Amino acid sequence: MGVSGCGKSSVGAACAQALGWPLHEGDTYHAPQSVAKMRAGTPLTDADRAGWLDRLAQLLAPGEGGEGLVLTCSALRRSYRERLRVARPHLGFVYLSLGYEPALARVQARADHFFSPALVANQFATLESPQDEPLVLTLDALRPVQALVLEIAAWTSARTLSPVATPAGDAA
Ligand SMILES: Nc1ncnc2c1ncn2[C@@H]1O[C@H](COP(=O)(O)OP(=O)(O)O)[C@@H](O)[C@H]1O
Numbered sequence: 001m002g003v004s005g006c007g008k009s010s011v012g013a014a015c016a017q018a019l020g021w022p023l024h025e026g027d028t029y030h031a032p033q034s035v036a037k038m039r040a041g042t043p044l045t046d047a048d049r050a051g052w053l054d055r056l057a058q059l060l061a062p063g064e065g066g067e068g069l070v071l072t073c074s075a076l077r078r079s080y081r082e083r084l085r086v087a088r089p090h091l092g093f094v095y096l097s098l099g100y101e102p103a104l105a106r107v108q109a110r111a112d113h114f115f116s117p118a119l120v121a122n123q124f125a126t127l128e129s130p131q132d133e134p135l136v137l138t139l140d141a142l143r144p145v146q147a148l149v150l151e152i153a154a155w156t157s158a159r160t161l162s163p164v165a166t167p168a169g170d171a172a
Pocket residue numbers: 002003004005006007008009010011106107109110141142143144145
C-alpha cells in the first residue's frame with residue numbers, strides 16, 4: 001500500500017515471485033469510469049472506491065490464494081484497509097513510505113500509465129498513515145527493490161511460522 005509511485009506494482013511483483021504467491025494488481029480492478037477520472041486528473045471519491053474495494057475484498061476471501069497472495073492496492077484511508085481486513089483476518093500490509101517530491105518524480109517519469117501526475121498531491125492529502133495499526137510493515141520506498149523484497153519476505157515468513165504472530169486467543 002501507499003501513494004501512487006511508491007512502488008506497489010514493482011515491489012509487489014517481485015515479492016510475488018520471491019514468495020511463489022499469486023499477484024493481483026489492484027489497478028486493474030478499478031471501474032473504467034474511475035480510470036477515466038484519474039486519467040483526466042480528477043481524484044476518486046469514497047464512492048468511486050467502494051466498488052473497487054469490494055472487488056479487492058473478494059480476492060482476499062479466505063480460501064483464495066492458498067498459502068498467501070500479494071495484492072497491490074493504494075489503501076490510502078484507514079476505512080479502506082478495514083474493509084480489506086474484514087475480508088481476510090490477519091491481513092498484513094506493507095506500507096511503502098515515500099515523500100511527495102520523489103513520488104511526483106516517479107509518476108512524471110512513467111510514460112505508459114493512466115494516473116495523472118496532477119493527482120499526486122491529492123494522494124498525500126488522502127493518505128492516513130497505517131503505522132499505528134496491527135500487522136503493518138513500514139518501509140522506506142527509496143530503498144532498492146531487492147532490499148525491500150528481502151525484508152518483506154522475512155517478515156512474511158516470520159508471521160507465517162511464528163504462533164506469536166497471531167493475536168492471543170486466536171488459534172488460526
Ligand atoms: N524502490 C525503488 N527504487 C527505485 N525506483 C523504483 C522503486 N520502486 C518503484 N520504482 C519506480 O518508480 C516508478 C513507480 O513505481 P510503481 O511500482 O509503478 O509504483 P506504484 O505501483 O505504487 O504506483 C516505476 O518507474 C518504478 O520502476
